[in-house]
Amino acid sequence: MTTITLNVNKQTHTLEVLPWVSLLDALRDRLKLTGTKKGCDHGQCGACTVLCDGTRILSCLSLAVMKNGSEITTVEGIADGDALHPLQKAFIEHDAFQCGYCTPGQICSAIGMLAEGKARTRDEVKELMSGNLCRCGANTGIIDAIMEVKEGGGRE
Amino acid sequence: MFIAGGTNLVDLWKYNLLHPKLVVDINHLPEHRRITELEDGGLRLGALVSNADTAYHPLVESRYPLLSKAILAGASAQIRNMATNGGNLLQRTRCYYFYDADVPCNKRVPGSGCPAMDGYNRIHAILGASGECIAVFPSDMCVALAALEAVVNVSGKNGGRRIPFADFHRLPGDSPEIDNILQHGELITSIDLPEKGFAQNYSYLKLRDRHSYAFALVSVATALELEGDTIRDARIALGGVAHKPWRVREAEAVLVGKKADEAAFTAAAEVLLTGAVGLKYNAFKIELAKRAIVRNGMMALHPETQLPGAQPSA
Numbered sequence: 001m002t003t004i005t006l007n008v009n010k011q012t013h014t015l016e017v018l019p020w021v022s023l024l025d026a027l028r029d030r031l032k033l034t035g036t037k038k039g040c041d042h043g044q045c046g047a048c049t050v051l052c053d054g055t056r057i058l059s060c061l062s063l064a065v066m067k068n069g070s071e072i073t074t075v076e077g078i079a080d081g082d083a084l085h086p087l088q089k090a091f092i093e094h095d096a097f098q099c100g101y102c103t104p105g106q107i108c109s110a111i112g113m114l115a116e117g118k119a120r121t122r123d124e125v126k127e128l129m130s131g132n133l134c135r136c137g138a139n140t141g142i143i144d145a146i147m148e149v150k151e152g153g154g155r156e
Numbered sequence: 157m158f159i160a161g162g163t164n165l166v167d168l169w170k171y172n173l174l175h176p177k178l179v180v181d182i183n184h185l186p187e188h189r190r191i192t193e194l195e196d197g198g199l200r201l202g203a204l205v206s207n208a209d210t211a212y213h214p215l216v217e218s219r220y221p222l223l224s225k226a227i228l229a230g231a232s233a234q235i236r237n238m239a240t241n242g243g244n245l246l247q248r249t250r251c252y253y254f255y256d257a258d259v260p261c262n263k264r265v266p267g268s269g270c271p272a273m274d275g276y277n278r279i280h281a282i283l284g285a286s287g288e289c290i291a292v293f294p295s296d297m298c299v300a301l302a303a304l305e306a307v308v309n310v311s312g313k314n315g316g317r318r319i320p321f322a323d324f325h326r327l328p329g330d331s332p333e334i335d336n337i338l339q340h341g342e343l344i345t346s347i348d349l350p351e352k353g354f355a356q357n358y359s360y361l362k363l364r365d366r367h368s369y370a371f372a373l374v375s376v377a378t379a380l381e382l383e384g385d386t387i388r389d390a391r392i393a394l395g396g397v398a399h400k401p402w403r404v405r406e407a408e409a410v411l412v413g414k415k416a417d418e419a420a421f422t423a424a425a426e427v428l429l430t431g432a433v434g435l436k437y438n439a440f441k442i443e444l445a446k447r448a449i450v451r452n453g454m455m456a457l458h459p460e461t462q463l464p465g466a467q468p469s470a
């Protein structure tokens with residue numbers, strides 16, 4: 001067991017984990033933050049996307065011990081009290097989900113993508129969001145929602 | 157074992173394909189986490205710099221755009237944020253049989269056999285394979301590094317070595333369990349790019365089963381130096397076709413002095429694919445690779461038309 005400190009959604013947690021425990025399992029099973037989803041557990045779907053020190057990463061392929069001292073933001077930490085994050089609002093307005101399983105990862109990924117500032121066009125947004133799969137096929141709504149937050153518009 | 161981004165190691169570990177006794181996190185080596193200019197006009201990419209930070213680095217974007225495009229054609233944005241340059245060189249094959257701990261695989265368990273030979277071998281090698289293994293090396297970044305003639309800097313117990321990129325990865329032969337010439341305990345510290353970056357005429361084309369977030373069936377990195385429309389120097393490397401990025405000097409020599417057109421690239425493609433062998437399900441890759449070489453050669457004449465994710469554009 002190794003003792004680590006994670007700052008998750010602005011709260012500091014100290015926990016003991018075995019060295020092979022993923023950040024995803026630490027968040028879900030130990031901190032009971034089940035907003036972050038486990039889709040594939042192998043880096044192939046994006047459902048487990050969280051922000052680590054502001055950068056979007058896959059929590060399923062991250063070892064919790066290697067994130068000791070990091071600041072993690074999960075979907076539970078993006079709203080401002082009762083006021084939804086603009087992307088959360090846009091996802092509702094654009095019908096950007098059906099079952100909702102991919103949604104926390106989509107939203108965290110979109111926050112990371114907008115912060116990276118590399119996507120200029122809708123095509124580039126699609127390409128840079130391709131690491132988040134949606135099995136319900138809500139993709140058009142997802143990209144609409146992201147485009148609205150990015151620049152206020154852009155329905156296909 | 158070292159762990160850097162963890163995107164390959166943790167994945168293989170969870171599939172019960174790796175059983176590391178000791179894992180050493182090498183992320184806290186700041187001297188290998190930076191990109192620096194070299195006195196000879198080249199650029200040194202630290203092994204621990206992320207794939208994303210490398211692709212978007214202003215000096216890589218302006219001087220080695222081929223590398224930038226190849227990196228951005230691989231994996232997803234999240235994975236590129238995690239994956240490191242050193243780890244990218246050492247990622248294992250994506251052969252389905254290698255990935256299934258319950259079936260034989262000469263790469264995983266030497267001497268156990270290769271079910272891909274007579275199995276579903278759609279993604280497998282058409283060049284340089286052996287009777288023991290037909291796996292392909294899946295990296296995109298390395299295809300560009302091969303074309304750019306990068307050098308891998310390594311440090312170990314017995315000091316450092318500089319390994320030309322063409323010598324770093326190996327063909328399977330009768331020891332397919334060995335992907336490259338790195339010795340146990342050796343650390344990749346950085347990758348050096350020579351001064352010549354082919355920033356004017358280059359293109360990376362990646363053909364795959366879906367437009368993004370999928371490994372290449374065939375990919376091509378093309379770099380040209382032109383004088384008017386005459387080719388002065390050319391590099392072509394293929395991904396997804398062999399156990400290492402595939403480069404054939406004679407094919408590049410065919411292009412020198414020629415007008416940069418479809419006829420010239422077609423002639424080069426024939427030389428590059430000389431000796432290609434198709435199996436039951438992957439024979440289509442031979443023609444696919446030839447056409448991709450021609451198409452990418454034409455795209456390299458107009459790099460500004462390159463679409464996000466290295467999709468076909470011309």
Ligand SMILES: Cc1cc2nc3c(=O)[nH]c(=O)nc-3n(C[C@H](O)[C@H](O)[C@H](O)COP(=O)(O)OP(=O)(O)OC[C@H]3O[C@@H](n4cnc5c(N)ncnc54)[C@H](O)[C@@H]3O)c2cc1C
Nearest residue numbers: 043160161162163164165230231240242243244295296344
């Ligand atoms: C779903 C998915 C899709 C992907 N798609 C693509 C794709 O389309 N194209 C592509 O090119 N790649 C793709 N990748 C692979 C990805 O690029 C690699 O996993 C990544 O580059 C590995 O880097 P890492 O730092 O995470 O390596 P790790 O997982 O940390 O390490 C990999 C290996 O390298 C060793 N190692 C790492 N750094 C060093 C060093 N400095 N010195 C010595 N040994 C070292 C480790 O011991 C380990 O054996 C994909 C991966 C996933 C999970």
Ligand code: FES
Nearest residue numbers: 039040041046060
């Ligand atoms: S659960 Fe991490 S990518 Fe699917």
Ligand code: FES
Nearest residue numbers: 098100134135136
């Ligand atoms: S809403 Fe169901 S997977 Fe995306």
